[in-house]
Amino acid sequence: MLDRVRQTIQDYHLLVPGDKVVVGVSGGPDSLALLHSLMTLQEEYGYTLQVAHLNHGLRPEAAADAEYVRDLATGWGLPVTVAQRDVLAYRQEHHLSIEAAAREVRYNFFQEVAAAVGATRIAVGHQAEDQAETVLLNLLRGSGLTGLKAMLPRRGRLIRPLLFVTRAEIEAYCRDNGLHPRRDFTNEDPAYRRNKIRHQLLPLLAREYNPAIVATLGRTALILQEDEALLADLAHRALEGIIKRREGETLVLDRQGWQDLAPALQRRVLRLAAATLGRRVSFNQVEKARAVAREGGTLTWPGRLSIRARGAELHLQLPGKSAGKVSFSYQLQVPGLTPLPEVGKAIRAEIAPPPRAFKPGREDEAWLDRAKLKQPLLVRNWLPGDCFRPLGMKGTKKLQDYFIDRHLPAARRPLIPLVISEGRIAWVAGLGLAEDFKVTPATRETLHLKLEPWP
Missing domain, CATH: 3.50.40.10 (Phenylalanyl-trna Synthetase, Chain B, domain 3)
Incomplete structure (x- = not known):
């Protein structure tokens, strides 16, 4: 496992000498293996570590988990920040699912710790099964490449050194190094869709269709990450090439220039144009707009963004807003x-x-x-x-x-x-x-x- 982590650090330039790394540690196997492996490689790469643990206040064992991480970090001679946040209140305020609220609160906490200690990297313990689950989750939602590319080894200062390590390898690493992780039994609850994919769908796919399904989905995500980056760049260039003018809340595109694009770029350009005016649109909404752009007429997307094909121009327009108000x-x-x-x-x-x-x-x-x-x-x-x-x-x-x-x-x-x-x-x-x-x-x-x- 350590060789795999070392290779990921090198291939994706995750760490450089002098980095200060906030390591998110829940106390579970993944985060414990992450912390121990980074501590083992610390002298080799010349970085320093700061442990961060957030008590979400959602489970009876949460306080004991926090104390476990605090004691572990102190025993290993590492600085540690432990805090508690009211995830349920955040969920209610922002109208999120409990999983989404916990994720946002957790990452906000990591950013706060990084700012407080002057960290240049934030390391989290996502591993190969997490990546496979994410690909399947997004596939079931009907995501395009943006969702199917799943998690990146590095995004800004967030790094995932374990992304190509399997859960079995992590469990073996913990045993071999005398690590005794805490267990979060909510990870077994089938009420959560990710858990159903983890405990039901992935084992079924491995048993009946492809024993190497986790590695296969991870490889697929890696390929799609590179494809997505290329297509996103092409779409930005294509949009800039067909913008005729901007008039307040209206974006005017060259209609023929848009029609000359490949269908994949047509979709992406329309989504980018909508985003320029502050709107997000679904696949079905984009498909209806493509029909209007080809055949002529007017369509209004949710958020009152209208698409109008008129002569040589394609207009995307929001309702006018009074400057004085x-x-x-x-x-x-x-x-x-x-x-x-x-x-x-x-x-x-x-x-x-x-x-x-x-x-x-x-x-x-x-x-x-x-x-x-x-x-x-x-x-x-x-x-x-x-x-x-x-x-x-x-x-x-x-x-x-x-x-x-x-x-x-x-x-x-x-x-x-x-x-x-x-x-x-x-x-x-x-x-x-x-x-x-x-x-x-x-x-x-x-x-x-x-x-x-x-x-």
């Missing part, structure tokens, strides 16, 4: 997600190391030097008299003039979120970063912001 102001959640329902957007924030590579054209996200920011940060709409210093400029510029320079229609301007630090504009979301908050070679930690559709 849009007003919002929220404290930016760091780390976390800050919804901006007035404009159909949200800003996701995380503390992260400076990016090793960043394409300047991605204006829907920004990296700011965290040391130059003053908490709390504010997100609000444009106000008369707003000024800021655009990236690369020596002096300040009125935001109204900046909007004019960017050919932004007047109706669209109040819908642009502004991230504010002590009264100063740090980021004009989706348009440009302020010079005063840019990342430099001296930057040690950044605030990574990303503008996303909402809901």
